[in-house]
Amino acid sequence: MQDLDAILQTRGLSVYYDTKKVVTDVNLDVARNRITAIIGPSGCGKSTLLRCFNRMNDLIPSARVEGQVLFDGRDLYSHDVDPTEIRYLIGMVFQRPNPFPKSIYDNVAFGPRINGFKGDVAELVERSLRRAALWDEVKDRLKASALSLSGGQQQRLCIARALAVEPRVILMDEPCSALDPIATLAIEELMRELSEDYSIIIVTHNMQQAARVSNYTAFLMVEEARVGFLVEFGESRQIFTNPEDERTEAYITGRFG
Amino acid sequence: MVRADFDRSLEELQAELVGLSEMVERAIVKSMDALERRDLAVAYEVVDEDDLIDEKRFDLEEKCINLIATQQPLAIDLRTLLAVLHIAVELERMGDYAEGIGKICLIIGDAIPVAMPKEFSRMAQIGLEMLRGSMKSLVERDTALANDVWDSDDEVDALYDGVCRQTFLDMVQHPNTIEADTHFLWVAHDLERIADRATNIAERVIFLVTGKVGRYEGQSDEE
Numbered sequence: 001m002q003d004l005d006a007i008l009q010t011r012g013l014s015v016y017y018d019t020k021k022v023v024t025d026v027n028l029d030v031a032r033n034r035i036t037a038i039i040g041p042s043g044c045g046k047s048t049l050l051r052c053f054n055r056m057n058d059l060i061p062s063a064r065v066e067g068q069v070l071f072d073g074r075d076l077y078s079h080d081v082d083p084t085e086i087r088y089l090i091g092m093v094f095q096r097p098n099p100f101p102k103s104i105y106d107n108v109a110f111g112p113r114i115n116g117f118k119g120d121v122a123e124l125v126e127r128s129l130r131r132a133a134l135w136d137e138v139k140d141r142l143k144a145s146a147l148s149l150s151g152g153q154q155q156r157l158c159i160a161r162a163l164a165v166e167p168r169v170i171l172m173d174e175p176c177s178a179l180d181p182i183a184t185l186a187i188e189e190l191m192r193e194l195s196e197d198y199s200i201i202i203v204t205h206n207m208q209q210a211a212r213v214s215n216y217t218a219f220l221m222v223e224e225a226r227v228g229f230l231v232e233f234g235e236s237r238q239i240f241t242n243p244e245d246e247r248t249e250a251y252i253t254g255r256f257g
Numbered sequence: 258m259v260r261a262d263f264d265r266s267l268e269e270l271q272a273e274l275v276g277l278s279e280m281v282e283r284a285i286v287k288s289m290d291a292l293e294r295r296d297l298a299v300a301y302e303v304v305d306e307d308d309l310i311d312e313k314r315f316d317l318e319e320k321c322i323n324l325i326a327t328q329q330p331l332a333i334d335l336r337t338l339l340a341v342l343h344i345a346v347e348l349e350r351m352g353d354y355a356e357g358i359g360k361i362c363l364i365i366g367d368a369i370p371v372a373m374p375k376e377f378s379r380m381a382q383i384g385l386e387m388l389r390g391s392m393k394s395l396v397e398r399d400t401a402l403a404n405d406v407w408d409s410d411d412e413v414d415a416l417y418d419g420v421c422r423q424t425f426l427d428m429v430q431h432p433n434t435i436e437a438d439t440h441f442l443w444v445a446h447d448l449e450r451i452a453d454r455a456t457n458i459a460e461r462v463i464f465l466v467t468g469k470v471g472r473y474e475g476q477s478d479e480e
Contacts, residue, residue, distance in 0.1 A: 255259055
């Protein structure tokens, strides 16, 4: 594999919940303006690893992080870093769409407003909704409740909301697991488009989704002695056609996990 | 085993592919036998039975497509199914060459007294060994054996060149044998192509095992 232009890098990253280690010594490079998938069986630490990239684990009192997460070379866990600022730059989309119980417009405008955005909010809302491929469906009912949207639309609204604060990276934790196949394909299509301007990391249980949508794939595993360690990282087309590690092979062909 | 059902389907598919290769093997043996003994009845059989080979190939193709659609195979499973698809086509084409030889027997009939080139039986023998070897390399996922098959092709190519040279010479010197010689050139071509197709199968086996196309140059097995 060629050297990749990394926007995020983990170095010797381990995560503990109390004394329990859930991510073990992960060294992973996340490519700029590409989609990186993190796959692995349940309990392998995928979501925990994902949350390290924007310090969401800080919100869990028992969580402790060791090692480094470098964002363009800057350590995200350095004490002079403001985690709130990081969460603007590195946005997140969750498993279940979680729009605020507000209008479609206000959902998207929310972040910029509290962020003290001084420009044209209406223009920013439209741009964000367009980027999230939702504008045409909602432009005539921006004042309607976000909860009146379908699940797939709600998820795209959450993506628009994340985009409105102009992030560099978007983290997606199982973004399609609550969606039907058509809405899933719409999100995947959107991810492809967004990856021209943003770096995306997606955690997914859906192997075909990882194979379809991602440029790079990281496979994490859990064993009795070790939890959440990186088995293999590579270009997705190689991982899904000819993985190097037999544990990766066994997992992606459904022989365990 | 999480995917026992799928694994069973893959095993059955491979067994059926081996079955197809045995049909092709018999067709080649019979076609050469027909040619050697000028046995038109056997030649007719070869031509007729080629339909069965064609049917089997399409049957295998359909099964592969079904498994791809329903199981969404990845990695080794995907490569296995793609290899089966390719190999089924190679085998079917080998069957066509045997059929071609059968048809030439029928054209030549039992009238032409010219003896066939002596290289033919050797070419057929190597071709059959290559076919068996390539299928064995598939069943045993044996890249070294696949390489051996690959290497055997050179000998068949050399024999083919020799036959062509000799036959052309023969045509010049004995114009009355031109008709028979032309037919024999086709037989030589068919035999040479049979060996090529066996090489293709070996190539597919290497792809199946390593994920790479081309002669296997990987780590030595002595480690």
